[in-house]
Amino acid sequence: MSEVLAASGAAATDVSVPAAPGARPFWRRLRAQRAALVAAAVVALLVLVALAAPLLTALEGQDPTSYHPDLIDSARGGVPVGAFGGAGADHWLGVEPQTGRDLFARLVYGARVSLGVALAATVVQIAIGVAVGVGAALGNRWIDQLLSRITDIIVALPLMIMSLALLAIVPQSFPRPVLVALVIGLIAWGNTAKIVRAQTLTLKGLDYVAAARLSGWGAWRITRRELLPGLAAPVITYAALLVPINISTEAALSFLGVGVKPPTPSWGQMLTAADVWYQAAPQYLMLPAGALFVTVVALTVLGDGVRTALDPRAASRLRVGTGRKREAGADKEDTA
Amino acid sequence: MSAFSGLTGFVLRRAVGALATLLALSVIVYVVFYAAPGDVAQITCGPRCSPEQVHQVAQQLRLDDPLHVRYWHFLQGIVAGHDYSTGTSVEHCPAPCLGVSYQSGRQVMDIITAKLPVSLSLVSGAMVLWLVLGVGTGVLSAWRRGRISERVLTAVTLAGTATPVFVIGLVLMIVVCGEFQWLPFPQYVSLTDDPEQWAWNLLLPWLSLALIEAATFARLTRAAMLETLAEDHIRTFRAYGVGERSVVGRHALRGALAPVIALNANNLGSAVGGAVLTETLFGLPGIGQELVHAVDVVDLPVVVGMVLIVGFFVVVANTVADVLFAVADRRVVLA
């Protein structure tokens, strides 16, 4: 199965040798994409909100966990008192139906959970994926066989099902957000490993690695100086694409009730609760759904932008009339 | 001649590889769930079991035996079936036996086969939709590159990939069934009972599962199409006056299909995850819903059985895709 997946991986993330030296062309190419810039600004804002969650809620004068039964109209089945779900100077975005907890506070604390879990899971995925991928590519035939087979099995594990099951048996005392990040990270590193292995094999076959061997350097130094820097571009690209996927996964798990558990707020969990309130209190559904949507869109666009900036081939594909243009450009460089 | 024997060899190698993967998968799943720290009998039986039940489970699981003996017994059950005692009588669990739920007393395989038609209806119908929608959109946006229509398609696709399946489902249900009442809230009707009702009731679940997968496919198809459209042989046909429709639809698409087939198999796992969400959301009585329930009450044998069944489908789908791939492009066999 590895050939096919490697092929699809190659098509999806372009296992190539980007000729980008240093960081400056990267920023220049990233800045050239307006959509990516806007997305980067949105992501920066989200991260800021998540980091400053306690500050923001203190400013509002609320916290995400206290109940406000006085704001709930129990006669009407538990909807918030007042227009717009009870939104006002005290509760900027209104309160939750039934409990009366502050929605703004839950939303910004939810951003912490979403981003934190997704980033931590990505770090775990990338760490395992790079270790296994590089190990397989540089090890002897047996190590490669072993690691590649393990990767195949990991890829065959259905992430959602497996994490549902795993999250069910781990004792409740284990800190939940850490657990969710670990479970996602430990199950979903297969494709990272495949891409890293393919890229490392490509790099290993390049003449400049052979030249480094001829210089008399040892294997460790060649790996560190010649191979690993070449992996940075595809790994960063892939990581940028993994973050939004992980956000969706965490939200889905919390939606199903096995992810982050109450009272810790999480967007997925808010959606589960909002399910039955959409008519009486639509903002309760729209706020977490909107937050999730904006976050994932922004991260995906940013991920695409990073990929384009790191991979000149993809970048040239964005322009019109690529083939001839590239040729002409290359010609010019050669005669210069 | 030699190409054919090469293909047969390839299929055999892949089949053996798939079997090995399945075996390893069963080991991992078994070890992860049954070798977890803590009172295994208590965890297996679930929090609602009485001490007598726990004692009985401990005996059935042969907790005195070492782990590999217990795994071997489990494997035997899958291959040949085995008898078990319910305390009052001895029952036979026919192969493939994935164990018995200690909470309902039913055999796991029975539970799964009862729920499988619903999940298969959901996933297969949605798959048709997402392949048609996804590949169609991808081809179109690659072909219309640089025009307004492509930008619109790209934006729609991006929104599609970025929206979690349960949000799409929720919104669809609220708008279609709630606000406008165009359709009743979905209620599963068996295909054999009433095919028309079956389709109408599954329409929304199909759509919500298909939309998000279609977006993924559209992105991949577009990338693959752009890659093949830049290839030399496309230039050849253009330089020979072959019409654009044939160049794109016949030559470029043919080259772009290979990664699409691979992705479809590779993505099946995530699609099944989406199916779990869709079933929960629409209240469809499929394996997904059953799994969420089993997880809720910690019915371990059912959970393990379902993980293995889904893993089985994913591995089989990957293997079939590999073989299709090789038939379509014999060069893979030689590589």
Next chain:
Amino acid sequence: MSAIDSAGDARTDLVEVTDLSVEFGPVRAVDGLSFRLGRGAALALVGESGSGKSTVAAALLGLHHGTGARVRGSVTVAGTDVQRASGEELRRLRGARAAMVFQDPLSSLDPYYAVGDQIAEVYRVHTRASRRAARARAVQVLERVGIPDAARRSRSRPHEFSGGMRQRALIAMALACEPDLLIADEPTTALDVTVQAQILDLLHTLREESGMGLLLVTHDVGVAAESVDEVLVMRDGRAVEHGPVAAVLRAPSAAYTRELLGAVPRVDAPRAVTGKAAEKAPGTGEVVMAGEVVLEATGLRREFGRGGRALTAVDDVSLTLHRGETVGVVGESGSGKTTLGRMLVGLLQPTAGEVRFEGRARHGTHPAVQMVFQDPVSSLNPRRGVGESIADPLRARGERDEGRIRRRVIELLERVGLEGAHYDRYPHEFSGGQRQRVGIARALAADPRVIVCDEPVSALDVTTQAQVVALLGELQRELGIALVFVAHDLAVVRQVSDRVAVMHRGRIVEEGPAEEVYGAPRDAYTRQLLAAVPALDPEVAARRRAARREPATA
């Protein structure tokens, strides 16, 4: 179908290009080019990379339409005004009246469809023939280009064909609609020299039989001399010289043409400067080896893969290299020459046999045995400054003094014809030839006794090629390094080598002093190779072609 059409506009020329300019953004690829091509005539556009020759070929079929390129001037091909033609008119021109043959025959055919079906598809687009008739036509043209058992082979897909067969199939596709003009864009560049000769002969025969015009785009003056009546030498998008092929090649008027012709290595010219180790004993023609043996390979064998699929790339090869001499290893693709080179430097372990360096058996690499690589792009790490790359052997040796390292690297950069200021530049800032010089400097930094050059100039333009070859020769004389020069180009190898080994299917079929191997080849394969090298003189080319045709008809 084209008989009436062509009679209708027989008065005009087949191709008329007036003041053609093509711009890609800020880059002007073609700049005010004009030329004509009469019916049945043959013209070659000759130039180095970046000269705009391929851009002109694409402009003849209107292939720049819709790519964002700005095309000005007028182009008329077989009566169609390409600049003003509608999409439909262009489609009718392409393939039917003017057909194009591309450089890389493998990637130029769709890998998923049978070759016959692809030709039939093109035929049906222009003739509305039935499926059956189109298939029959495909088999017919495949037969015509000399594909044996064409009916059966037409059902094969491109990857089941050899390189030469694929190029024949592409030519068959071009012939399907009996065009008036054949545009061949570097049709033989991706092929081995013996296959190249066959394809050029085929083009010649087809022209004689069908009377179609030929526009050949090539970087290789020899290929032009073999195939056309007129040449147009291009540089930086402009015409430098235009005239009958014999006149231009014998007595070039433009300085650039003279430079270009001067740089072309000639297979029939003896080596200008010999290495310091080899001295001819007067009268005998024997080369006497002066230096001691530095590198000695005995019984080298290398297999790839295992079991039934094992492939023997190099089979029982022995080679001795003396101090200060150059041994050329020449062979076609797949002959095992690159594998041999990599075993000599220790990048590949031989399956059997051993490599002895200065008398001691050696495993793995040794800094005193260096390599210069073929591909100037992949041989330098794009993320490191070139100075750092060159400094690698110094640092690996344990040199710690940064000042000394920098001084030495700058000295080396200057030695290979670059500037010390280039130390901190990155590889992408250099041209192909400059990158190759950096590669040489890096090899020199290790103070090598032996350098194995693996196709060091095959990716370079002919003028750059000559400079790099000259540099290698100079360094060798100065430093007394022994060189192994691995290449497919017989002429280049003759230019640099004291001794030559000819490889064929993993074995050395002939080895000896360069003068003997080239002057009086003993092996049949060597003779075949030498006969296939394009001659720079059209008359000689015609004579050779006749000679090649004889055994075929006999």
